[in-house]
Amino acid sequence: MSGKTILVVDDSASIRQVIGMTLKGAGYDVIEACDGKDALSKLNGDKLNLIITDVNMPNMDGITFIKEAKKLPRYKFTPIMVLTTESQDTKKKEGQAAGAKAWVVKPFQPPQLLAAVSKLVLP
Amino acid sequence: MTDFMEQAQETFVNESLDLLQDMESSLNQLVDDPANDELINSVFRAAHTIKGSAGLFGQDAIVAFTHKVENVLDRVRDGEVAITAPLVEVLLECRDHIEVLIEALGEEPDPTLHQQGEALLAALMQQAGGDGAATAVESTTQLAQTDDSVVVSREEGPQVENDNWHISLRFHADVLRNGMDPLAFLRYLATLGEIVNVATLVDQMPNVEEMDPESCYLGMEVSFRSEADKQTIMDVFEFVMEDSSVVVLPPRSKLSEYTDLIETLSESEDERRLGELLVSVGALSTHELEKALSRQQLDQLQHPEQHPRLGEILVEQHAVDSNTVTAALKKQQAQHERKMKESRSIRVDAERLDQLINLVGELVIAGAGTGLKAQQLGDEDLLESVSLISRLVEEIRDRSLRLRMVQIGETFNRFNRVVRDVSKELGKSIKLVIEGADTELDKSVVEKIGDPLTHLVRNSIDHGIESAEERLAKGKPEQGTVTLNAYHDSGNIVIEVSDDGGGIDPDKVLAKARANGLVAPEQHLSRAEVLRLILEAGLSTKEAVSNLSGRGVGMDVVKRNVESLRGQIEVDSELGAGTSIRVRLPLTLSIIDGFLVGVGDASYVIPLDSVEECIEYEQLEKVRDHGGDYISLRGEVLPFLDLRTLFGERKDRDNRENIVVVRSGGAKAGLVVDELLGEYQTVIKPLSQIFSKLSGISGSTILGSGEVAMILEVNSLVSEAEQRTLHLS
Numbered sequence: 001m002s003g004k005t006i007l008v009v010d011d012s013a014s015i016r017q018v019i020g021m022t023l024k025g026a027g028y029d030v031i032e033a034c035d036g037k038d039a040l041s042k043l044n045g046d047k048l049n050l051i052i053t054d055v056n057m058p059n060m061d062g063i064t065f066i067k068e069a070k071k072l073p074r075y076k077f078t079p080i081m082v083l084t085t086e087s088q089d090t091k092k093k094e095g096q097a098a099g100a101k102a103w104v105v106k107p108f109q110p111p112q113l114l115a116a117v118s119k120l121v122l123p
Numbered sequence: 124m125t126d127f128m129e130q131a132q133e134t135f136v137n138e139s140l141d142l143l144q145d146m147e148s149s150l151n152q153l154v155d156d157p158a159n160d161e162l163i164n165s166v167f168r169a170a171h172t173i174k175g176s177a178g179l180f181g182q183d184a185i186v187a188f189t190h191k192v193e194n195v196l197d198r199v200r201d202g203e204v205a206i207t208a209p210l211v212e213v214l215l216e217c218r219d220h221i222e223v224l225i226e227a228l229g230e231e232p233d234p235t236l237h238q239q240g241e242a243l244l245a246a247l248m249q250q251a252g253g254d255g256a257a258t259a260v261e262s263t264t265q266l267a268q269t270d271d272s273v274v275v276s277r278e279e280g281p282q283v284e285n286d287n288w289h290i291s292l293r294f295h296a297d298v299l300r301n302g303m304d305p306l307a308f309l310r311y312l313a314t315l316g317e318i319v320n321v322a323t324l325v326d327q328m329p330n331v332e333e334m335d336p337e338s339c340y341l342g343m344e345v346s347f348r349s350e351a352d353k354q355t356i357m358d359v360f361e362f363v364m365e366d367s368s369v370v371v372l373p374p375r376s377k378l379s380e381y382t383d384l385i386e387t388l389s390e391s392e393d394e395r396r397l398g399e400l401l402v403s404v405g406a407l408s409t410h411e412l413e414k415a416l417s418r419q420q421l422d423q424l425q426h427p428e429q430h431p432r433l434g435e436i437l438v439e440q441h442a443v444d445s446n447t448v449t450a451a452l453k454k455q456q457a458q459h460e461r462k463m464k465e466s467r468s469i470r471v472d473a474e475r476l477d478q479l480i481n482l483v484g485e486l487v488i489a490g491a492g493t494g495l496k497a498q499q500l501g502d503e504d505l506l507e508s509v510s511l512i513s514r515l516v517e518e519i520r521d522r523s524l525r526l527r528m529v530q531i532g533e534t535f536n537r538f539n540r541v542v543r544d545v546s547k548e549l550g551k552s553i554k555l556v557i558e559g560a561d562t563e564l565d566k567s568v569v570e571k572i573g574d575p576l577t578h579l580v581r582n583s584i585d586h587g588i589e590s591a592e593e594r595l596a597k598g599k600p601e602q603g604t605v606t607l608n609a610y611h612d613s614g615n616i617v618i619e620v621s622d623d624g625g626g627i628d629p630d631k632v633l634a635k636a637r638a639n640g641l642v643a644p645e646q647h648l649s650r651a652e653v654l655r656l657i658l659e660a661g662l663s664t665k666e667a668v669s670n671l672s673g674r675g676v677g678m679d680v681v682k683r684n685v686e687s688l689r690g691q692i693e694v695d696s697e698l699g700a701g702t703s704i705r706v707r708l709p710l711t712l713s714i715i716d717g718f719l720v721g722v723g724d725a726s727y728v729i730p731l732d733s734v735e736e737c738i739e740y741e742q743l744e745k746v747r748d749h750g751g752d753y754i755s756l757r758g759e760v761l762p763f764l765d766l767r768t769l770f771g772e773r774k775d776r777d778n779r780e781n782i783v784v785v786r787s788g789g790a791k792a793g794l795v796v797d798e799l800l801g802e803y804q805t806v807i808k809p810l811s812q813i814f815s816k817l818s819g820i821s822g823s824t825i826l827g828s829g830e831v832a833m834i835l836e837v838n839s840l841v842s843e844a845e846q847r848t849l850h851l852s
Contacts, residue, residue: 011168013470014135014176021127056171079302085175101301102362107178107186110128119311119359120303 004121005029005046009039009053009065010083015106019052022110023117036060040068043075049121051080052104055095066098079120128180132228135176137470139225142169144533146218150211151539157206166214167196173221184232185224188240192217195251210250215540217243287319288356288374290345295366296338303363305339312359316349473566476527480713483516483523484806487714490516491804491827517804520714527567531609531618532560534569538580542605545584552602553588559609564616568708571688572618575681579620579704580605582677587624587702597699599623612707615732621703627696629653654694658682686838689730689821691787717805717824717834720783721798723772726832728805728824729794733785733837737799740780754793756784762844763793769819787837792844794835807834819843 006028008019013034020030031048033039037060039053051069055062062082069075081102082095095103104116146169149162156162170193177185192214198204220236220243227233290312294305312318324342328334349356353371360369490513497509535557546553588594588603595601608619629650636642636656648656658678685692690708709715709732717728738756753762763782766772782793807822814820821836 012135012172012176013138014131015179017131017134018128018179021131025127054175056168058165058168077299077302079304083175085171085178096365099301101303101365106175107181115358116361118314119362120307122307122310122314 003027003029004049005031006050006052006117006121007031007033007039007042007048009033009036009051009057009062011035011054011057015054015083018110019113022113025110026114026118028117028121036062036065036068039065043069043072045074048075048078050117051075051078052083052117053080053100054083062100063094063098066095066100070099081116081120132180135180136225136228139173139176140222142173143218143222143225145169147215147540148533148536150215150218151536151543153206154208154211160200163196163200163206167193167200170196170221173225182224182228184237184240185221188217188224188244189221191244192221192247195247198251204251207250213243213247213250217247288316288347288349289372290343290347290356291368291370291372292343292345292360293324293368294339294341294343294363296335296340298339298363298367300337305341305343308359308363309343309345312345312347312356315351315355315359316347318345319348320346471526476523480523480527483520484714486516487520487804487806488825488827492829493827495827520804524565524714525563527565528563529566529569530561530563531569531616532557534573534576535560535607535609537573538576538607541577541580542584545581549585550590551584551588552591553584554602554604556604556606557608558606562609562611562616564609564708565713568616568688571684572706572708575684575706576607576618576620578677578681579706580607583620583622583624583702587622587626589625593625615707615709618706618708619703620706621701623701626698626700626702627654627657627694628698632656651694654696657694658692689836691838713807715805715807717803718783719800719803719826719832720766720781720794720796721800722766722770722796725770725772726800726826726830727766727770727796728803728832728834729783729785730805730834730837731802733787735784735786735791738782738784738793740782740795754782756793761791761793762847763795764840764844764847765795767795767797785837785841787841790841790845792841794840805834 004027006023008016008023008030009032010016010019011034016032016034020032023030028049031042033042035057036053039051040060053062053065057065060068066080066082069078069080079102080100081104082100083106084095084103085106102116102120104113108116146166149165149169153159153162153166170189174186174189174193177189195204196214199206199210204210220240224236224240227236292305298305309318309321322344324344325340327340327342329340334340347356353373356371357364357369360367363369490509494509494513497505538557539555542553542555583605584603588605589597589599591601594603604623606619606621608621610617610619633642633648633653633656636653636659637644641656641659642648658681682692685706685708688708690706693705693707694702695705696702709730716731718731718734720727720729753760755761761784780795780797781799782795783799784791784793803826805824808824809822810817810820818839819836820833822834824832824834826832
C-alpha cells in the first residue's frame with residue numbers, strides 16, 4: 001500500500017460510508033470501525049496516518065477510545081480528529097483533553113472534510 | 124447529489140429505521156424501568172446518530188426536529204428531567220414523527236408535517252418543563268472566526284516592498300505529541316500558493332542532554348505568495364491555533380509591524396502588546412488576540428520554572444491513574460457485552476441471502492442426483508465420496524438457513540405499543556408479558572407473521588380481556604394480562620398468544636355456528652372441534668362489534684395467512700379463565716424434511732413433521748360404506764384418502780399398498796400410497812399463480828433424478844378426508 005491510511009470510527013453506517021467514499025475518492029486508504037472497542041481492535045500495529053472518530057458511540061465512546069489509543073506507543077503520535085456537533089462544545093473540549101487536537105463539525109460537506117484531513121495528511 | 128451520497132442516503136434511511144426501532148423498544152422498557160441509564164442512553168444515542176447523519180444529507184427538517192428531541196433526552200440523561208409515562212408517550216410520538224420525516228425523504232416537503240412537528244415539540248416541552256434554553260446550545264458557528272476581510276493599513280509608515288504574505292509560526296512544544304506534523308501544515312499551505320521562503324528558528328532548542336525528542340522547539344518564518352484571503356490562510360493552522368502562535372501578515376504590511384513582530388518574538392514575552400498593536404492596525408482578528416491572551420496567561424503560569432514544559436508534560440502523562448481507567452473500562456465492557464454482539468454483525472442485503480439459499484437448494488438437488496447416479500454405478504469409492512459431499516451439503520444447508528434466522532423478540536416488542544394504544548382506546552388496563560424473545564425463526568416468516576399476530580393480540584385485548592368491573596367482580600386482578608410466547612417444538616416454532624380473559628364459551632360458538640349453517644343441527648362436535656370453529660369465516664361471538672377487531676372476518680384471515688406459511692392454528696380456551704391461541708409454523712419456508720412416497724408413476728412428498736406412522740393397507744380392517752373410506756386404527760376411526768384416485772394416477776404396478784397416517788391440527792387422516800420411498804430433503808419450489816386454486820398441493824420439488832414431485836398440503840387433505848367421513852354419517 002502506497003497510500004496514506006485513515007481509520008474512521010463512527011457508529012453510523014451512513015456517516016462511515018460518506019467519509020469512506022470521500023476519502024477513498026481523494027486517494028486515501030480507509031479502515032472503518034463501528035465503535036471505540038472495534039477501533040481499538042483495529043490498531044494492530046499497521047501504520048495509520050490519521051484517526052477520525054465520533055464521540056458518542058455504543059460500547060466504547062470516542063473519548064475513551066482516544067485515551068486508550070494514546071496509550072499505545074505505536075499510535076502515540078497518530079493525529080486524531082474528532083467529529084463533533086456544535087451543540088456539544090463540552091465534548092469537543094473533552095476530546096482535546098484526551099488528545100484529539102483536530103476536529104470536524106457535523107454536519108459537514110465532503111470538501112470540508114477533505115480540507116480538514118489534508119491539513120494533517122496529504123494523500 | 125453524487126452517486127455515493129445517494130447510496131449513503133439509502134444506508135442512512137435503513138440505519139435510521141433500525142435506530143428508531145431500538146428507540147421504541149427502549150422507550151417502552153423505560154416505562155417499567157425509568158431509572159435504567161442504559162435505556163436512556165440508547166434512546167439518546169438513536170436520536171443523536173439520526174441527527175448527525177441527517178445533517179450530512181442536508182435533511183434540515185429532520186435535524187431541526189431531532190435536535191430538539193435530543194436536547195430533552197440530554198437533560199433526561201443528566202437527571203434534570205424525570206422519566207414519566209406522559210413524557211414517554213410524547214417521546215414515542217416524536218419517534219413516530221421522525222420516522223414519518225425519514226420516510227418522506229425525497230418527496231415534496233409537506234407543510235402539515237412541519238406543523239405536526241411543532242405541535243409535538245410543544246407537547247414535549249410541556250412534559251419536559253421548558254426547553255432548557257441553557258443547554259440547548261444554539262450558538263451557530265465558531266464565533267471566534269471573525270470577518271475575513273483583509274484590512275491593510277496604507278496610511279502611514281513605510282510598507283514592505285514585497286507582495287508576499289508573511290506567516291510567523293511558533294509551534295507549541297506538544298505539537299508532535301498531538302500527532303501534528305508541522306511539515307504537513309507547510310505542505311497543505313503549499314496547495315494554496317507558493318512558499319517563497321522559509322526560515323527556521325532554532326533559538327528555543329535546548330542542549331542535547333536537555334532536549335526531549337518528542338517536543339517541538341522549532342519556529343518558522345514563512346514568506347508566502349498566494350491569492351487566498353487571510354481567513355483561508357489562518358484556517359490552514361486551525362488545529363494548532365489553540366496552543367501555538369500563528370501570525371499572518373498580509374502583503375504590503377507596514378514595516379513597523381515586522382519590527383514589532385521581530386522584537387516580540389525574539390523575547391517571546393510581551394505578546395499582549397503585539398496583540399493589541401495588531402488589532403489597532405486592523406491586521407489582527409479578535410480570535411488572534413484571544414489566543415495571544417490565553418498564551419500569555421499560560422506563560423505567566425509557567426514562568427516560575429525555567430524549563431517547565433517537560434515536567435508538566437510528564438505530570439500530565441501520568442496524571443491519570445491507569446488502574447482507574449482499566450476498572451472503568453471493564454465495567455463498561457460488561458454492560459455492553461450483549462449490545463456488542465449486535466454491532467459485530469454485518470448487514471447483508473436480504474436478496475443476496477435469498478440467492479444464496481436458492482443456490483444451496485440447487486446444490487441439495489444436484490447432490491441428490493449425484494447420489495442416485497453413484498448408487499446406480501455401485502462404485503464403492505464414488506459412494507464414499509458422495510456421502511462425504513452430501514454430509515457437507517447438509518451442513519451448508521443448515522448453516523445458510525441459519526443466516527436468515529432472526530430472533531422474534533423485536534417483533535414481539537412492537538406489541539408493547541399495540542397493547543398500550545389499544546388498551547388505552549378501550550379504557551382497559553392491560554399488561555403485555557413477553558416470553559421466549561430469543562427464539563429464532565426465518566426472517567421471511569417473521570415478516571409475514573406480524574399481521575396475523577397483531578390481529579390475535581387485538582382480539583385478545585378486545586374480546587378476551589373483560590372490562591375492569593367485570594374482572595373485579597369475578598375476583599381477578601383488575602389489570603389483564605396478554606402473554607406472547609415463542610418456543611421450538613419438534614422442528615416447528617410455536618407462537619402463543621394467550622390472555623387471562625373471559626375465554627370462549629363453546630356453547631355460544633356452537634349455537635352461532637348452527638345459526639349460520641356452518642354446522643348441521645344433528646352434527647356432534649368435540650370440544651376442540653367447536654373451538655376451531657372460531658377460525659371459520661362469518662363467526663363472531665362478541666355481540667358488540669368494535670372498530671378494532673372487525674366483524675368476525677378476522678380469524679379466518681389469520682387462519683389463511685398462517686396456512687399460507689404452512690402453519691397451523693390451535694385454539695385452547697377455558698371459560699372464565701382465558702384463551703390461548705397457538706400458531707405452529709415451520710422453521711423455514713424453503714427447505715423441509717419430506718417423506719417421499721410413490722403413487723402410480725409419480726412421486727409425492729409429505730412434510731415429515733406431519734407424518735405420524737405408516738401401516739400396511741391389507742392388515743387393516745377396512746370399512747366401506749356410502750362411498751366413504753375409513754379404517755379402524757387400533758379402534759379409532761381413521762378416515763383415509765386414496766391418493767391414486769384423488770390425483771388420477773394410473774395403477775399399472777401391483778405394489779403392496781401402504782397407508783401414511785398424517786396429522787393436522789388435532790385431526791388425523793390416512794393417505795393410501797403405493798410405495799414408501801423414505802425421508803427426502805425437499806427444496807420447495809413454489810407453484811405458479813395459476814395453480815393457486817389447486818387443493819391438496821402446496822408446492823413442488825425436483826428429485827435427484829430430475830423428476831418433479833408434488834408436495835402435499837396435509838391440512839386440506841385431512842379436512843377433505845374428514846368431510847367425506849362426515850357426509851357418510
